[in-house]
Amino acid sequence: MxxxxxxxxxxxxxxxxxxxxxxxxxxxxxxxxxxxxxxxxxxxxxxxxxxxxxxxxxxxxxxxxxxxxxxxxxxxxxxxxxxxxxxxxxxxxxxxxxxxxxxxxxxxxxxxxxxxxxxxxxxxxxxxxxxxxxxxxxxxxxxxFNHPGFVEPMAENVRNAYASIDEERRAEAKLLFTAHSIPMSMAENCKYELQLNEACRLVAEQAGVGAWELVYQSRSGPPMQPWLEPDVCDHLRELKSQQPELNDVVIVPIGFTSDHLEVLFDLDTEAKQVGEELGVNVVRAATVGTxxxxxxxxxxxxxxxxQPECERLALGELGPSHDVCPEDCCRYTPRRPPVAS
The missing domain is CATH 3.40.50.1400 (Rossmann fold)
Structure with missing residues (x-):
């Protein structure tokens, strides 16, 4: 075939x-x-x-x-x-x-x-x-997004990230998953947020972490255009303001499959710098890579x-994604923000 x-x-x-x-x-x-x-x-x-x-x-x-x-x-x-x-x-x-x-x-x-x-x-x-x-x-x-071959190594990477934190502080560390932000008008006609939340839930569950949050990074649109939020750096500042005793945050770039530049700069550089300013130890989990x-x-x-007889593996309740995309799947017509007069 x-x-x-x-x-x-x-x-x-x-x-x-x-x-x-x-x-x-x-x-x-x-x-x-x-x-x-x-x-x-x-x-x-x-x-x-x-x-x-x-x-x-x-x-x-x-x-x-x-x-x-x-x-x-x-x-x-x-x-x-x-x-x-x-x-x-x-x-x-x-x-x-x-x-x-x-x-x-x-x-x-x-x-x-x-x-x-x-x-x-x-x-x-x-x-x-x-x-x-x-x-x-x-x-x-x-x-x-929900295949065990993606979820299991991501969960392993989360456990490894937690293991790098001092044991007496480990249980209090916050878990943040990050993905690339997209315009709201794009998100409205696809399953991006649904699939992200399901993948985060599955990974956290396998990693043995009960509480987690999904945040976003790397937005590139004009300020007046709504994109998915909160931004990871803004959320780090918000967490510290709400919880001054916060010492450790684990960031998991679940929206990326390799440690490319948006991971290295937006997380390993910018987010870690924000953590240093706040006195928070930011630990970044690895991507699945190879x-x-x-x-x-x-x-x-x-x-x-x-081989159609092969099992279509998928974790959780959403089941395996479709092979052939419907005609209107993930359509996107950018909405231009109003021009100031």
Whole structure:
């Protein structure tokens, strides 16, 4: 039925002179002030102009190849990004040249939204049109927010983060899950918040932590446009004001699958700086990255599409996500904020 796997991701610059062209790709057609783009560019320059996301995807592909080989899955793996090289049209061109006819696609996004799913599907369709006749069919794998292969390693990472806190203070540490904020008008027509809350509940339950909160990070829209809140840094300040004796906070970037720049800057840099200002020890849990259980999960998602008799694993009450998105799934029409007269 399928003769390849395509890993689909966001992409990122790998040299200082790539930062601005990359951000112009990301923000093309979006109502983001140029000042914000320049601010984000500085975030990249803080790390030498290199985003770690591409190297992390290379590591994931290498781990997948090893896992496939060890488990008898004979599928070549290709890689295409939305915003930077290797771009999706280039990946599909190579697949066409290699004779690939029908591929499965794994998106490095666990949650349903326009930017996390539908936009990638649109990008693939645009790339197929660019490649022209003979471009391979591409069918996406389902969202995996409640798959045990995502939940279990995240819970392990939460337990490891708590273990780094002094034992006498551990029970009082606050647990915050973070995800990328999106515009409210995008959130209204997708299951992003529902799936995030379910994943947080499942991870906290497996980690043995009773109380938790979901907060957001990395918003990029104009101030007058409502986005999902609260912001993680604002919430840290609010927690400290409400609980002056607060000593420790564990932050879990559940909305991300690898420790790329938005994790390294927004959490490891900005959130930790806020913690230092407040006298709060901020501990950041790892993402799933190339955890063997996460890598095995991708294989399981592939096999359930290739072998319909395979069990469709999912924890909680929401069940496994759909394979084929409905026509109106995660539609998004940006609402332009009013222009001041």
């Amino acid at each position: 399928y003769d390849a796997l395509l890993l689909v991701s966001f992409g990122g610059p790998e040299a200082p002179d790539e930062v601005m062209p990359f951000l112009e790709n990301v923000l093309r057609g979006k109502n983001v002030p140029r000042e914000r783009m320049l601010e984000v560019a500085e975030h990249y320059q803080h790390f030498g102009g290199v985003s770690p996301i591409n190297e992390q995807n290379r590591q994931l592909i290498a781990a997948l190849k090893d896992d496939f080989a060890a488990n008898g899955v004979e599928l070549p793996i290709y890689w295409g990004n939305r915003n930077w090289h290797p771009l999706l049209p280039d990946a599909l061109t190579q697949m066409k040249q290699d004779g690939v006819k029908r591929a499965l696609a794994f998106f490095t996004s666990a949650f349903s939204s326009y930017s996390g799913c539908r936009q990638y599907r649109e990008n693939i369709a645009d790339a197929q049109q660019e490649v022209g006749d003979g471009a391979p069919e591409v069918h996406k794998l389902r969202m995996f 955890h063997p259980r996460f890598v095995a999960m991708i294989r399981e998602l592939v096999l359930e599409r290739m």
